[in-house]
Amino acid sequence: MASILALTGSPSLHSRTAVVADHVLRRLSHSGFATAHLAVRELPAADLLAARSGQPELRRALAAVAEADGLVIATPVYKASYTGLLKAFLDLLPQDGLAGKTVLPLATGGSLAHVLTLDYALRPVLTALGARHVTTGRFVLDSSVERGDGPDRLRPEAELDLFQAVDEFAEALHLHTAPHPRPTLTVAP
DSSP states (O other): OOEEEEEEOOOOTTOHHHHHHHHHHHHHHHTTOEEEEEEGGGSOHHHHHTTOTTSHHHHHHHHHHHHOSEEEEEEEOBTTBOOHHHHHHHTTSOTTTTBTOEEEEEEEESOGGGTTHIIIIIHHHHHHTTBSEEOOOEEEEGGGEEOSSSOOEEOHHHHHHHHHHHHHHHHHHHHHHSOOOOOOOOOOO
16 A cells, blocks of 8 residues: 655644645545655754754654655745745755655645746756656645634535546556566577
């Protein structure tokens, strides 16, 4: 069974980005994937900002990334880019820290004016870190995350679009983690 780690870069305790990532993880979990969620804001800030990757919590977080078959990397968009919190964590990864991984990038924000953040800010970093396959990401408007007394929900149209991206990610992950048959060598008599 392939394992998926959602990595969220929101500094907010009540993060819409985390709601979106949790929706994705539930869908993947129902499809048989082992899932986990790492909120970067829960890591020790002083260690993260000083790049003390040998500290126990950061070491565990980096190991979780290394052990995952696929990653969902989700961030709110601030000032037309992904968060500095996410950048600080990605900077701790080795140059090939995403080698062999399938990645689904997600972003949330208040305006569709920031949708290009996925392709022009986040995707180049994920590719530079060696991701094998960065699937087509999704941008979810903050207004599509409905908060209330019950569980947080996504508006149906946003959920449908998000789940299409999740299904594409799952298919890509299956293709990249499935054992490939070894070629057989035929020797002529």
